[in-house]
Amino acid sequence: MTSHPREPPLPLRRSRLRAASALAVCLAALSPAMGCTAADASGNQTLQRQLDDFVRRPGGPPGAIAVLRTEKGTRIVRAGVADIRTRRSPRPDDHMRIASTAKAFSGAVALTLVDHRTLGLDDTLRKRLPQLPDAWGSVTLRQLLSHTSGLPDYSRSAGFLDELRADPRHHFDSRRLLDYIADQPLLFKPGTRYRYSNSDNIAVALMAEAATHTPYEELLRQRAYAPLSLRSTSLPQGYRMPKPYLHGYDVSPSASPEDVSEVIGMSGVWASGGIVSTPNDMTRFIRGYAGGRLYGRKVVQQQRQWVKGASEPAGPGRNSAGLALFRYETRCGVVLGHTGNTLGYTQLIAATPDGRRSLTFSVTAQITRSADEKGLRKMRVLQEDFVCALLHGNDQ
Numbered sequence: 456m457t458s459h460p461r462e463p464p465l466p467l468r469r470s471r472l473r474a475a476s477a478l479a480v481c482l483a484a485l486s487p488a489m490g491c492t493a494a495d496a497s498g499n500q501t502l503q504r505q506l507d508d509f510v511r512r513p514g515g516p517p518g519a520i521a522v523l524r525t526e527k528g529t530r531i532v533r534a535g536v537a538d539i540r541t542r543r544s545p546r547p548d549d550h551m552r553i554a555s556t557a558k559a560f561s562g563a564v565a566l567t568l569v570d571h572r573t574l575g576l577d578d579t580l581r582k583r584l585p586q587l588p589d590a591w592g593s594v595t596l597r598q599l600l601s602h603t604s605g606l607p608d609y610s611r612s613a614g615f616l617d618e619l620r621a622d623p624r625h626h627f628d629s630r631r632l633l634d635y636i637a638d639q640p641l642l643f644k645p646g647t648r649y650r651y652s653n654s655d656n657i658a659v660a661l662m663a664e665a666a667t668h669t670p671y672e673e674l675l676r677q678r679a680y681a682p683l684s685l686r687s688t689s690l691p692q693g694y695r696m697p698k699p700y701l702h703g704y705d706v707s708p709s710a711s712p713e714d715v716s717e718v719i720g721m722s723g724v725w726a727s728g729g730i731v732s733t734p735n736d737m738t739r740f741i742r743g744y745a746g747g748r749l750y751g752r753k754v755v756q757q758q759r760q761w762v763k764g765a766s767e768p769a770g771p772g773r774n775s776a777g778l779a780l781f782r783y784e785t786r787c788g789v790v791l792g793h794t795g796n797t798l799g800y801t802q803l804i805a806a807t808p809d810g811r812r813s814l815t816f817s818v819t820a821q822i823t824r825s826a827d828e829k830g831l832r833k834m835r836v837l838q839e840d841f842v843c844a845l846l847h848g849n850d851q
Contacts, residue, residue, distance in 0.1 A: 512664015703799015
């Protein structure tokens with residue numbers, strides 16, 4: 456498998472000015488009342504201790520929250536704080552940036568359109584988006600959703616990075632993000648290799664808009680939010696976070712955590728990672744999405760044709776890639792889902808293939824292979840322990 460970049464390069468900064476200058480160097484890349492019962496608290500002691508230890512480790516995230524949902528109900532495990540200023544605990548109705556788990560939402564939109572035969576998995580960019588470079592024309596929707604398209608990553612282009620350095624809150628035209636790489640050829644013949652690219656999901660959203668003549672934001676409401684009862688999920692263009700929210704932090708070594716929740720506008724990530732949601736809503740989403748509730752069995756079968764590939768960051772266990780969905784084979788069994796990280800946040804959403812059991816795991820710092828390889832290894836081990844608790848109903 457070829458190496459692949461992280462999410463859109465975003466500035467890890469001690470101030471807005473430092474964010475702009477340090478960007479290229481630092482990044483190559485159910486309600487609050489639903490707390491654990493007394494019995495749950497006893498059953499969660501090992502997980503609680505592990506999550507506490509992860510938050511308290513040097514360079515650890517200031518806060519973390521995990522929502523485990525099974526046929527027997529909901530268990531919430533949380534550690535640290537949602538806001539280091541107020542010291543309040545994380546809550547499942549706190550808003551947060553969901554990073555690249557937003558790519559699963561573009562998959563949900565596209566695959567529901569496939570199910571209704573408005574789009575086809577073998578539809579090409581040439582057919583749906585003829586305004587894009589002819590050299591990209593043979594790329595299909597299937598290849599975009601599986602990250603086998605060969606499209607260069609716009610978020611690594613010099614032009615995009617220059618604008619972001621100049622103003623982290625710059626308002627991009629989300630529908631013109633691929634212009635930054637329009638002069639570049641495909642990196643490889645489509646369908647022959649796996650390479651994670653943020654450009655893929657921008658193109659997916661544009662194909663969905665072209666097929667329906669409907670804005671992507673409205674398609675999200677029609678195809679994902681409404682069917683799955685997501686009441687606190689949105690795709691903003693600006694940098695403001697809706698309240699209440701989990702504050703995201705830069706936890707760079709040898710410095711106190713800095714709140715970076717509202718440093719960057721979302722117009723520059725859009726369908727590849729711009730969604731804001733809550734642990735409650737993400738739980739509802741992954742149960743429906745991984746469980747195949749949004750489209751028919753034939754589309755589900757197409758989505759679950761796995762190839763060698765990993766989400767970014769890698770999820771627990773052994774990873775393989777489907778269509779806007781990843782398979783995580785852990786020591787305790789298989790879950791399907793997606794991960795993501797962005798400035799101030801790292802996310803995992805996963806569910807059993809029938810959608811009956813789910814895990815939403817959110818931490819308030821960006822944990823990447825390059826910046827904190829040890830921390831990433833520890834987090835993947837911890838995530839696998841949570842998956843085992845989910846699948847077996849106890850701590851493993």
